[in-house]
């Protein structure tokens with residue numbers, strides 16, 4: 540349906556994007572499913588990036604690394620197992636790290652800090668032409684001067700603001716759907732305007748409303764998980780709009796499968812059940828042959 544040039548608006552469902560999921564192949568290796576790099580926050584705020592990175596692995600990325608200031612490396616190294624850690628001194632070091640062609644997606648923002656360092660790292664990643672997901676502080680650092688951000692976006696990019704972050708870049712919201720479409724066109728990025736019904740808008744005018752969310756998702760770190768899922772699917776080669784739609788639906792489905800009492804930590808480990816549902820023909824159609 541989304542391939543039709545006439546498609547403009549609809550509710551999110553696997554029918555829109557399941558054909559573009561990157562399933563592991565019998566003769567494949569981990570690099571076939573991409574390497575996602577997550578920017579880690581400082582030593583006192585490591586949880587958000589760890590949630591994002593764990594989710595990126597559960598979302599199917601073949602490799603996931605957290606890049607962080609050397610002063611925080613020990614915390615990440617002790618806390619992470621399959622997720623790798625990379626020391627990162629400055630924007631030049633970040634550019635060198637992600638210049639590896641096998642790095643296929645970069646997430647910045649969760650607990651990164653609203654400061655000049657975060658701003659410089661975001662601009663370095665965008666200028667490197669990498670597929671990026673920008674969330675939280677990676678958006679807030681451009682409050683008061685968003686054109687510097689929009690002008691740097693050339694590669695596939697997903698922005699995942701909550702309403703407060705959205706207003707910092709685009710002004711007060713009057714109509715969530717219309718405002719998200721305008722914001723996508725203005726920024727050149729896929730917009731994921733989060734909320735009860737999340738609006739996903741592409742610069743070319745496509746817009747989808749996600750309606751399977753649970754109110755239990757309104758919990759600290761839930762957005763960090765969504766950002767991790769976005770970068771996972773982007774790093775696996777999905778187009779940005781389809782990756783954003785799939786991530787939003789899978790995030791909400793994970794919450795539904797867990798049920799009441801959910802906290803953000805519970806979400807990544809529900810993703811195998813989400814994948815199983817998709818592979819077995821969830822919602823009445825078979826996506827895995």
Ligand SMILES: NC(=O)C1=CN([C@@H]2O[C@H](COP(=O)(O)OP(=O)(O)OC[C@H]3O[C@@H](n4cnc5c(N)ncnc54)[C@H](OP(=O)(O)O)[C@@H]3O)[C@@H](O)[C@H]2O)[C@@H](O)CC1
Pocket residue numbers: 584585586587588648649650651652675676679701702703704759760761762763
């Ligand atoms: N485990 C961890 O380490 C975690 C770390 N985290 C990290 O914390 C940092 C701060 O992130 P944040 O989102 O809490 O705060 P911030 O950017 O100041 O915005 C908050 C202000 O915006 C407004 N607002 C309007 N609509 C809103 C909405 N729908 N949802 C929320 N707010 C809304 C509202 O203003 P009000 O409307 O009340 O005037 C509110 O006061 C960031 O780095 C993040 O990654 C978190 O992810 C949690 C887990």
Ligand SMILES: Nc1ncnc2c1ncn2[C@@H]1O[C@H](COP(=O)(O)OP(=O)(O)O)[C@@H](O)[C@H]1O
Pocket residue numbers: 675701733734735736737752753754755756757758759760761762763764765
């Ligand atoms: N009332 C609600 N019902 C359903 N989903 C919600 C509700 N409130 C928030 N969400 C979802 O929870 C997530 C919260 O993300 P965010 O505000 O960035 O949190 P955090 O910064 O703590 O990670 C988003 O995916 C949003 O769509």
